Amino acid sequence: MPIWTLYGMKRGIATTLWPGKENAKVQPGVLGLPRFQPDRCQDNCRACAEVCLPGAIGIEAGSGDERLTIDYGKCIGCQLCTESCPNDALTKSEDWAFGVQNREDLVWAEALASKPAQELTKNIQKCFGRSLHIRHVDAGSCNGCESELQALNNPYYNLHRLGIFFTPSPRFADLLLVTGSVTYAMRGPLLETYNAMPEPRWVMAMGTCAVSGGATGGGYSCAHGVEGILPVDIYVPGCPPNPAAMIHALLLLLNRAAQFVQGGHLAK
Amino acid sequence: MRGTTERALPPNEVPQACQHLVEKGARLQMAYAWFPESGGHPEVLYLADQGPYQPFSLLRCRLSEGSDGLPSLATNIPLLGWYEREMTDLCGISFQGHPELRPLVLHEGAHPPIPPLDPRYPKGEMIPYTEEPWDLPPVEGSDVQMLPFGPVRGDVLESAQIVFYYVGEAILHCHPRLFFKHRGMEKRFEGLSPALGTLIAERISGVDSVAHALAFCQAVETASQCEVPERARYLRTILAELERLYNHLHYLGHLCHTTTLKVGEAQGKLLAEQCKQLNGVFTGSRFLRGLLKPGGLRRDLDLRALAARLRALEPDIAGYMAALENTNSHLDRLITTGHLPHQTAFDQGATGPIKRASGIQHDLRCDHPYAAYGRLSMEIPLRTEGDAHARSQVRMEEIRNSLALLLRALEDLPEGPVDTEIAWPTGGEGLGWCEGPRGSIYYCVHFDATGKLARVKVKSASFSNWRVFPFTVHDTNMMDYAINEASFGLTMAGCDR
Ligand code: SF4
Ligand code: SF4
Secondary structure (H helix, E strand, C coil): CHHHHHHHHHHCCCCCCCCCCCCCCCCCCCCCCCEECHHHCCCCCCHHHHHCCCCCEEEEECCCCEEEEEECCCCCCCCHHHHHCCCCCEECCCCCCCCECCHHHHECCCCCCCCCCCCCCCCHHHHHCCCEEEEEEECCCCCHHHHHHHHCCCCCCCHHHHCEEECCCHHHCCEEEEECCCEHHHHHHHHHHHHCCCCCCEEEEECHHHHHCCCCCCCCCECCCCCCCCCCCEEECCCCCCHHHHHHHHHHHCCCCCCCEECCEECC | CECEEEEECCHHHHHHHHHHHHHCCCEEEEEEEECCCCCCCCEEEEEEECCCCCCEEEEEEECCCCCCCEECCCCCCHHHHHHHHHHHHHHCCCEECCCCCCCCCCCCCECCCCCCCCCCCCCCCCCCECCCCCCCCCCCCCCCEEEEECCCCCCCCCCCEEEEEEECCEEEEEEEECCCCCCCHHHHCCCCCHHHHHHHHHCCCHHHHHHHHHHHHHHHHHHHCCCCCHHHHHHHHHHHHHHHHHHHHHHHHHHHHHCCCHHHHHHHHHHHHHHHHHHHHHHCCCCCCCCEECCEECCCCCCCCHHHHHHHHHHHHHHHHHHHCCCHHHHHHHCCCCCCCHHHHHHHCCCHHHHHCCCCCCCHHHHCCCCCHHHCCCCCCCCCCCCHHHHHHHHHHHHHHHHHHHHHHHHHCCCCCCECCCCCCCCCEEEEEEEECCEEEEEEEEECCCCCEEEEEEECHHHHHHHHHHHHCCCEEHHHHHHHHHHHCCCHHHHHC
16 A cells, blocks of 8 residues: 555654653643642632532531532533632643542642552552553443543554553453443443453543543432442543543553642642 | 424324424424423423424423323334334333334333433432343344344444344344443433533533534523624634534544554544644643533633644645545445435434435534524535445545634634623523534423523434444445444444433
């Protein structure tokens, strides 16, 4: 097929330098999850909590006054809170690397108990060297997450270059990557896929739906994500998480990248 | 309902009235039911398109005490078949004489105590479900094999199961089992304010976020009799076309994947990625989410540099499509594959590029203009071959037209406000529509007495086209299946909701 060979050669390399070159901007302009500055928060204002569809913003009765809590694991990045906040306590941001190993790290916490850097319980790097095979299961997504997962294999992100592959058979898979809030009809096939995977195996909840249900959890046909159905090793909120966040989470699993978010704070 | 001319009828007059509409040249678009009062009887509504610039026609039929459902219309108007089964599953309405009396939206083994769309259904309670054998067509003949494929399929695909009945390479019959992803999205609108409802609409089908949000917002605006400012109309048009652009480019890339044209796949997906990145740069969201709201847009957009970026992409896109049309190995796999005759497309309810590739000239953007489409001239591509090649050609033509529309709209983009005050109507109703990348999308919105959403019906393009698709698979061969499916460009999330 000479015309396409020529075509490909003329097109040249289209792949981003990231994550090799740390500062290469992967997603200019894309809004991430809102940034929270509690000292700007005004007493007795509930404007943000009222517009938060998935209930990511809660009001906690503290000693004397009320305190705002944010669970980034529930946030769908709709930006309504940033538009409703009168004091800019919540602002739009381009923060995207929210992949974490402990679900609690997605909940904004006042004080940061400095935890020791976490190693994954089973050292995945020892098991697989630097390569990883993924089986994806759509357990009831809106297809936004799939669209971004498919993008990982386009020439721009070119996931293969990082030694990460999607595999059709669960028998060859190291990682089960789940999207969607888990419908009653997908629960069975999801468990079957997991059971067909050889040990050791890992589970990643990709997208706010899979992390907590997000905008589509609960109701008459959905669970609230993967938690309680399978043991989750990495949580990646975002609706959908952008492809860079997905790659970062995969590298985090391979111990090839550091976790950026702890106690709902971005690492300095 | 605003946006329609409506007529209320008793159950026994519905078949004749629908038949009459069809004879006058109208095409039924959807049917659905809702419960006007909690604990009361449901009302069934039929929506028909009466032709360009004509108001949509709505037939309403309130069931009453002692009535045991409605006569099924699926034999004479086959495209209604799925809507009737959906109403049986979700609203508990029976349709007498239905030719395919098996569950559709809820799987065998799902036994809700009362229909899930009944307002009395306990909020947040999951349907009791135990796996039960499926109601599948029986296999006859010792050579015939049955292969259930899915719901977890190869690559990164949405969940669905295709049951093949085949002999060797030849597929005798194809029976898709869908709705694994039924998330009960329509129910989620209940009790929300329309502002939050937009977020749900954006998540019916992620790659059609704008189309769904737009149809929803327009339904709310029609119900509220709200006029959206001119700049917002243009911006909405631009967003909708940006959505079509990245979807269609991805479609071409994926089609190449199935015909094993590797460089073509890479290039199509790269172009789609570049369009998504433009979306990100200019709107903050690769899926163009978080921008629409009833009354206009949530914020103004600075699109001054967009035209230049699109013009820079244009030659790449044109060159790519020309190369595809010059590649015999690719075309060989598409031409005559998955043939959909005009009559089947019409009867079974095909929509969007699928219908336009089978000779049905219809596009909501022209026939019932919304946003700024009425102010912009455009051409609607039409093919009559009805095969995979025609379906891809229609999309290529639409890519060209989208680019032209975008450049035109950016040039004409007026200054001014992007939103207007809107008061939620108490007890109002409205119809909204949009021609999404995959075809027609309709939203019917019913408000309650406090101005909250009482019922939102979503008709997605993929629901229509999944119904049609198997007709192009029966009596074909396994080798062509993946190509044919890709040539339809379906989503599961939109279909299953
Ligand atoms: S951006 Fe997140 S926290 Fe803010 S309203 Fe939306 S979902 Fe809630
Ligand atoms: S997290 Fe958001 S994008 Fe992903 S499946 Fe859920 S609704 Fe869709």
